[in-house]
Amino acid sequence: MAFNFMQKRLEKVIHKVQSKGLLSKENISEILKEVKLILLESDVNLKVVDDFISSIEKKAIGKVVDTDRTSSQEILKIIYDELVNILGKEAKTWNYQSRSVVMMVGLQGSGKTTTVAKLANNLVKKQKKYKNPLLVALDIYRPAAIDQLETLAKKIDFPFYAERNEKDVIKIAKNALKLADKNNHDLIILDTAGRLQTDQKLMDELKEIKKIFIPTDIIFVADGFSGQEILNVAQEFNNKLKLSSVIVTKMDSNAKGGAIFSLAYALKLSISYLGVGEKIANLEIFYPNRIASRLLGLGDIETLTEKAQELGDEKSQEKMFRKMMSGKFDLDDLLVSMQQMSKMGNLGAISKLLPSFGKLGKISEEKINSMETKLDIYKVLINSMTKKERKNPRLLKHQKRKERILKGSGRSAQEYNDLLRQFEKMQKQIMQLSKVLKSGRMPDLSKLGNGLF
Known part of the structure; x- marks a missing residue:
């Protein structure tokens, strides 16, 4: 994906900033040298880079005049604001005319x-x-x-x-x-x-x-x-x-x-x-x-939300959510969810919209490719099942049904067993999440992302 080169290097700098907590003038100068090198290596024009660094430096150094140090969050906010400024501040409004x-x-x-x-x-x-x-x-x-x-x-x-x-x-x-x-x-x-x-x-x-x-x-x-x-x-x-x-x-x-x-x-x-x-x-x-x-590395939840909203109307999404929370989520629903996910783009593109902190944002490219492959295999297996089997996954434990599905899909017994095992695991996680939400407590988001994969 575009910006990978710049993003990966900037994230390392940001993590370095966050680890320091409070920053001195020397810390800030050192960080800005790294940022400047990253931008130049990313083919940003020298004059643009110099103006960008100069603007950050003036604002950042100003923050440490009184206390001799400033928080890493203050510096991150300054870098973010200057990035927005250099990229054009606001999205362009389309010049709509009658023609x-x-x-x-x-x-x-x-x-x-x-x-x-x-x-x-x-x-x-x-x-x-x-x-x-x-x-x-x-x-x-x-x-x-x-x-x-x-x-x-x-x-x-x-x-x-x-x-x-x-x-x-x-x-x-x-x-x-x-x-x-x-x-x-x-x-x-x-x-x-x-x-x-x-x-x-x-x-x-x-x-x-x-x-x-x-x-x-x-x-x-x-x-x-x-x-x-x-x-x-x-x-x-x-x-x-x-x-x-x-x-x-x-x-x-x-x-x-x-x-x-x-x-x-x-x-x-x-x-x-x-x-x-x-x-x-x-x-x-x-x-x-x-x-x-x-x-x-802060993600782009707005774009991710918009992509999800484009896939269907609010009523159908609400209906799906109610099914999940009531424990009635079946393999038909899983297939629809996977198909919608595919319409949003590949998992690699979606992962770029997630914050880099937490498990979801740190998934390696190798793991993402493995997920993509699994999704395709699961779709083939589910499409080889009858409507009745999708609605009642317990039927899939029967050996004859399993043999028929494997023959029709061309997949292995291991992949079939993996789908059922992961689906059951996912159902349990959804029920646990439902209980937490109904109790009014906040769920532990660090445990998300382990369901199907």
């Missing part, structure tokens, strides 16, 4: 075409801000660019416009605008060709497209793997087109993510979204406070 025209620009290979479909899907189907979108293919230079956008448009069932035999981009743009006017499209997203900022001819082409459509938003699409040079690239695009925001792609990868800091702080450009996977739904609103929280 919005979004012009997507950037270098070739940044993931622009896929992002066009992701953004359209997010604004229309998820946020429900528009009803009649149009995706326009203006990349006549990259082979298969038009085919790619058409395939994506069909996948989300959105109107698509292209002229395959026309080589004049300006003429295509004008014709697309006429069609948009005729059909009253309220969201038009333009997929322009990737280009270098030094290619004056293609940059002039973008200026002409801008004059024709008068976009409400011009979004720069940046590759999460970009190094510090992306700052100069975005600066040129901004000078010529006046960008409204940035979308950073491939943030589900091992990208260091330093470009986000540089673009947000040095250019004062809002990061509007992050591309976090290959699926069309994998586009997340960028929240500076949530990213800062993740980087410091």
Whole structure:
């Protein structure tokens, strides 16, 4: 996952801060040297890093003037606040208009075409801000660019416009605008060709497209793997087109993510979204406070909660919770829960949203991969059971039923026994949790996470 490089190193520094309790000026200087090195190794621009460290230093040193020492929590709060500040303070509010025209620009290979479909899907189907979108293919230079956008448009069932035999981009743009006017499209997203900022001819082409459509938003699409040079690239695009925001792609990868800091702080450009996977739904609103929280190992419970809420309505979730608390949770419910968990993303991605303290936040990648494998095996086994067996797991103790399920699923007796054993263990934990909650006491959260795995 993106930010892994930075997050793991920052967490070590944070643990070091927390272990000291009270900090002197010397402690603070030592810590900030480490933070500076981490940011530079993560490809954050030097000027951005210097400003960030300087700001923390002034506030932190100010805290130790009177008492000669300050608490580690004070320093952590300062680092968190400065991270939020450097990342843009607040999430960008979408510039909603009765008709919005979004012009997507950037270098070739940044993931622009896929992002066009992701953004359209997010604004229309998820946020429900528009009803009649149009995706326009203006990349006549990259082979298969038009085919790619058409395939994506069909996948989300959105109107698509292209002229395959026309080589004049300006003429295509004008014709697309006429069609948009005729059909009253309220969201038009333009997929322009990737280009270098030094290619004056293609940059002039973008200026002409801008004059024709008068976009409400011009979004720069940046590759999460970009190094510090992306700052100069975005600066040129901004000078010529006046960008409204940035979308950073491939943030589900091992990208260091330093470009986000540089673009947000040095250019004062809002990061509007992050591309976090290959699926069309994998586009997340960028929240500076949530990213800062993740980087410091504090987790991101808000995003985790939102992901869970997207999976179903409150009534069905409440019904499931009541079943669990009453001890009626069965294998059918377990299957639904596992399917919903899969929709939220892989366990590795989910674990990144958990605080790094406690058992859940310290699960190793090896353990996570093992969990993923077990989940897949359990799904296959449960799907090979009858409805009656899922509702009454005690029936699964019968040898003939076991043999039939193993034959149908292709799994081993050990895996079958493991599922039943872990499910029984999970049921007991749920009942214990229910009793604690009903008594009005707080449950011991350190014991969570041991159920199915």
